[in-house]
Amino acid sequence: MSDNKKLSQTKLFKAAIGVPILGSFALGYVLHTYEDAPKLLADFWTTFKIPMTIASLSIPLVAWVTANHRSEQTMKGLELQKDKRLYEMYYEQQKHFEKVMGRRVKNAKFKYITEEDLPVIFSELYEFNRIQEKGEVTLKPTAVTEVNRFVIQTGEILYSFYEHFSEHKEKNPDQKRALDGFIHQLYTHLQNNLHKLSDDIGVRFIDLSDSSVEIFSRAYSEVIHLAYYMGDDFKEVWDVSPEEDGNSRDQNILNTFSAIEEVIRGHMGVVGEASFSNLEHDVASREVIKMANASPLQNLVKNSCQKLLEDLTNRFEFEDIAVIEGKYEKFQFPTREELPTLKLWFDEISDSEGDLVLTTPDSEHRARFTILDEKVEVDGKEQTKYTIDDDMGEKFIKLSLQSLSSVFCSSAD
Structure with missing residues (x-):
């Protein structure tokens, strides 16, 4: 608001007009009221001639304030006109770009780049967001x-x-x-x-x-x-x-x-x-299809491996796992040159029994998986009963965590 005030609204203008007027009214009142006032005024003028002369500079000062204010307003007007011309130039070039490129996009039967994309492309290529900073409509340097x-x-x-x-x-x-x-x-x-x-x-x-x-x-x-x-x-x-x-x-x-x-x-x-x-x-x-055709032992091994690998990856934050397909999938992890590789695989003994094996560079851990003839009901569904060692695999999981921990710890050392 203050940047666009009229001249008559500025404090300097009001002071330049108001102070002399108020002073003249006060002096006239004194001369009219007191008989000795003229003599006192003559003595005052003799004594304070120089200060009074300096005070009379208010008139040229008002002129200076007026000229300065008009100059500022003129400069701001020129800046606004410059910005307006800049944006007009931008939109003219954008319109030309959309017209020419739109015809070419249509004739070439583009499917990825459409006519609706052209305003956005032009905006990015010619940096609409930096147009005032640049002061010109030019192609982005990069x-x-x-x-x-x-x-x-x-x-x-x-x-x-x-x-x-x-x-x-x-x-x-x-x-x-x-x-x-x-x-x-x-x-x-x-x-x-x-x-x-x-x-x-x-x-x-x-x-x-x-x-x-x-x-x-x-x-x-x-x-x-x-x-x-x-x-x-x-x-x-x-x-x-x-x-x-x-x-x-x-x-x-x-x-x-x-x-x-x-x-x-x-x-x-x-x-x-x-x-x-x-x-x-x-x-x-x-x-x-693979799960539908798999045996109970295959499905048990698959689900157990997925759960174990999910626990390991969440705890040690790695995702580099190589999978080798077969009747039972074989997993290798982590697959980095700077780290030793662990292997998780299944050693089948029969259609209903086998060992889940974790092989490390210096050890091997096994968990015996056995499918039983009994059936149990879980959540209303009949499922095959099974065992994993005598503790449902708790020891195997613990050893797996220790093995992978030693791999990452040795790498950190």
Whole structure:
């Protein structure tokens, strides 16, 4: 409020006018009332001529205050006009961007980048939130680097997945869970990469549950096309030399997307798109079928291992567990080069009996699992009765905790 006061509302203006007027009224009253006042006034003027002269400077001071106030108001007006022109320029360029890019997006039949995304993309690329600080409408200095990062990391993620997935499938074709893990990592890495680009330049965010190879492929292709449409500012992104096979970098990456989609479809054995939701459905279906066909001993061992591993991971805060599939799954953990590895596996003696074994670098612990012929009712359901040693596995669990504790303690030392 105080920055935009009228001149007549300022304290200095009121003082410059009010003080002389009040003084003149007081002096007139004295001269009119007292006979000796004129002589006293003459003596006063003789004595106080200089102070009175100084007091008369109020008039030029008022003029100075007025000029200074007008100057400040003028400067503020100019600043407001400058800001207004800056925002008008921004919205004019945004409108042009939306019109031109919107037509190209529509003609190219984009599916990932839509016309509704363009205002957000323009806002991020030209830093709407920093427009007053910058004082001009210019491309974000890091925009090219951010798009290049997305492009390069997409290629690295794809080639790494294809290499490791193919190698593991060739050596261990029956280890479907491990292959599921590679595919899950692929979706996660690609989604994180696209999420980072969404934060950087405002493209659409895709949730992991909605992701698919096709969406990631479309996103890559359309981001490259958008960079090309942006012209020489993004030349570093799209003007890349051909690779050794004579193809462009982008064509090779898109071909790899297509190859990976076929690989994932073949692995899942389903007709439909290679998507995260289909992967989750396929994994869940296989687990249900596996449990339905498993023996009571297999289900008991599976549930016991899952509970034990859950307790261990929660207590020691690690997630690196390798799973080897088979009639009974074998677990190796932790899988770090700097730590010794423990193995949890089942040694079957018969269809109804066997030992759950924890192997450490210097010891081995066993717990005897036995399926009994008796049935018991639990929560209204009939279940097979079983035993684990003579203490339901308490000693085995205690030894497992001690073994893993010694692994992490030795690493800390």
